[in-house]
Amino acid sequence: xxxxxxxxxxxxxxxxxxxxxxxxxxxxxxxxxxxxxxxxxxxxxxxxxxxxxxxxxxxxxxxxxxxxxxxxxxxxxxxxxxxxxxxxxxxxxxxxxxxxxxxxxxxxxxxxxxxxxxxxxxxxxxxxxxxxxxxxxxxxxxxxxxxxxxxxxxxxxxxxxxxxxxxxxxxxxxxxxxxxxxxxxxxxxxxxxxxxxxxxxxxxxxxxxxxxxxxxxxxxxxxxxxxxxxxxxxxxxxxxxxxxxxxxxxxxxxxxxxxxxxxxxxxxxxxxxxxxxxxxxxxxxxxxxxxxxxxxxx
Numbered sequence: 367x368x369x370x371x372x373x374x375x376x377x378x379x380x381x382x383x384x385x386x387x388x389x390x391x392x393x394x395x396x397x398x399x400x401x402x403x404x405x406x407x408x409x410x411x412x413x414x415x416x417x418x419x420x421x422x423x424x425x426x427x428x429x430x431x432x433x434x435x436x437x438x439x440x441x442x443x444x445x446x447x448x449x450x451x452x453x454x455x456x457x458x459x460x461x462x463x464x465x466x467x468x469x470x471x472x473x474x475x476x477x478x479x480x481x482x483x484x485x486x487x488x489x490x491x492x493x494x495x496x497x498x499x500x501x502x503x504x505x506x507x508x509x510x511x512x513x514x515x516x517x518x519x520x521x522x523x524x525x526x527x528x529x530x531x532x533x534x535x536x537x538x539x540x541x542x543x544x545x546x547x548x549x550x551x552x553x554x555x556x557x558x559x560x561x562x563x564x565x566x567x568x569x570x571x572x573x574x575x576x577x578x579x580x581x582x583x584x585x586x587x588x589x590x591x592x593x594x595x596x597x598x599x600x601x602x603x604x605x606x607x608x609x610x611x612x613x614x615x616x617x618x619x620x621x622x623x624x625x626x627x628x629x630x631x632x633x634x635x636x637x638x639x640x641x642x643x644x645x646x647x648x649x650x651x652x653x654x655x656x657x658x659x660x661x662x663x664x
Contacts, residue, residue, distance in 0.1 A: 368506060368508075369629070371508065372508055372509040372629075373625050373626055373629040373630070374625070375508060375509045375514070376625045376629075377618070377621040377622035377623075377624070377626065378510075378618070378621065378622075379509075379510065379517060379518070379621070380621035380624065380625060381614075381617045381619070381620060381621025382518045382520075382521040382522075382617070382618075383521075383579065383583075383594065384594070384597045384598050384601045384620055384621060385521045385525070385598075385613060385617035385618065386521055386524065386573075386576030386579065386580075386598075387405065387406070387409065387573065387594050387595060387597070387599075387601075388598045388601040388605065388613035388614070388616065389521075389524060389525065389569075389572045389613050390402075390405045390409070390569045390570070390573040390598070391405055391602045392602050392607055392608075392610055393528070393565060393568050393569035393572060394565060394569045395545075395602075395607045395608075396532065396541065396545055396608065396610075397541040397542075397545050397564070397565025397568075397569075398544075398545055398566065399545050400466040400470070401467050402466075402566075402569065403467065403470040403471045403473075403599070404444065404470040404474045404477065405470075405569065405573050405595060405598070406591035406592060406594065406598075407473060407474040407475075407477030407478055407591070408437055408440050408441050408477070408570050408573050408574075409574060409576050409577035409591050410478065410577060410588070411436070411440055411477055412433045412434070412436040412437035412440060412570065412573060412574035413433060413574070413577030413578055413580075413581055413586055413590070414481060414485065414586065415432065415433050415436040415574075416429040416430060416432060416433030416492075416574070416577070416578045417490055417492055417581070417586055419432045419433070420492060426494070426495035429578065430578050433577065433578045434571040434572075434574040434575050435574075436574060437570035437571050437572075438567040438570045438571040440570055441566040441567055441570025441571075441573070442563050442566055442570065444473065444566065445562060445563050445567075448469070449466060449469065449566075450562070452465060452466070453465070474595075478588045482588035485588070487587060487588065488587065489585040490586040490587070491581075491582075491585055491586070492578070492581045492582045492586060493582065494513045494582035494583075495513075495516070496511075496512040496513050496516055497512045497513065498511045498512075498513045498582070499511055499512075513582065513583075520575060520579060521614065522614075524572060524575065525610050525613075525614045528568070528572075528610050529611065537561075540561045541564070543556060544556060544558045544561040576598070577590075577591060580594055596637075597617075598617070600616075600620060600640050600644050601616040601617035601619075602616060603616070603644060603647070603654060604619060604620060604643060604655060605617070605619075605654050605655055606655060606656040606657035607653075607657075608653075609657065612655065612656030612657070615655070616654070616655065619643070619655075623639050623640075623643055624639050627639040
């Protein structure tokens with residue numbers, strides 16, 4: 367029973383971390399209809415900014431918001447100076463789908479290379495702002511610490527705030543309109559280009575948050591976000607790219623699946639379990655578990 371509880375708690379913590387990256391991917395998709403594989407690189411870059419601030423100030427709570435701001439700025443820069451001109455020069459509808467995917471994959475490699483060139487392949491560690499020692503329950507230490515609780519709280523609050531933004535504000539309406547029908551949105555007076563840049567900035571901030579909460583339990587180096595990016599993308603697809611709640615729920619399902627598979631079957635099932643889940647969901651419900659049943663007609 368104690369092992370089951372520990373496995374469950376590990377799944378919750380892992381799912382919360384995956385959900386933050388999944389949210390970053392869903393934000394870009396919902397606002398621009400682009401699958402952003404550069405999200406991992408942008409989270410990496412903002413985490414290095416956070417690490418530099420943490421080294422200078424000694425305060426995680428100063429470094430965290432500055433890393434999120436850096437992520438927002440980096441993402442807005444990429445959208446404005448790189449992706450927007452690329453899409454405007456795309457030849458047709460097929461190009462609009464595949465060019466951004468290829469471009470963001472290339473950007474991921476470029477960002478990792480620049481960071482590797484400047485900082486090398488050294489492994490850095492970040493000190494967590496609260497204890498990473500597990501709570502004691504009935505005289506036994508469980509696999510859940512104050513820092514794990516902090517991660518869960520941040521993931522939950524992020525989802526709720528962004529859901530409110532998309533569902534209850536004019537900015538959220540503009541983000542959705544600019545993604546689905548940019549021509550109609552422009553005729554309605556919406557500044558589509560600005561709104562899309564804003565969507566990327568929000569995603570960059572979410573990626574910065576994901577990186578800063580992921581690194582204290584791992585290490586910071588040029589490829590630090592690769593696993594987080596893969597699992598965040600898988601979680602977003604499982605839950606449905608249209609839904610922020612789906613991104614979080616998909617991440618939790620993925621976290622539980624990996625945790626139970628590695629605890630009760632084999633530790634070698636980390637990646638196979640993730641892709642087994644992905645294939646099963648795509649076969650049963652291609653648009654994601656929490657997607658709407660009726661899709662939009664073009």
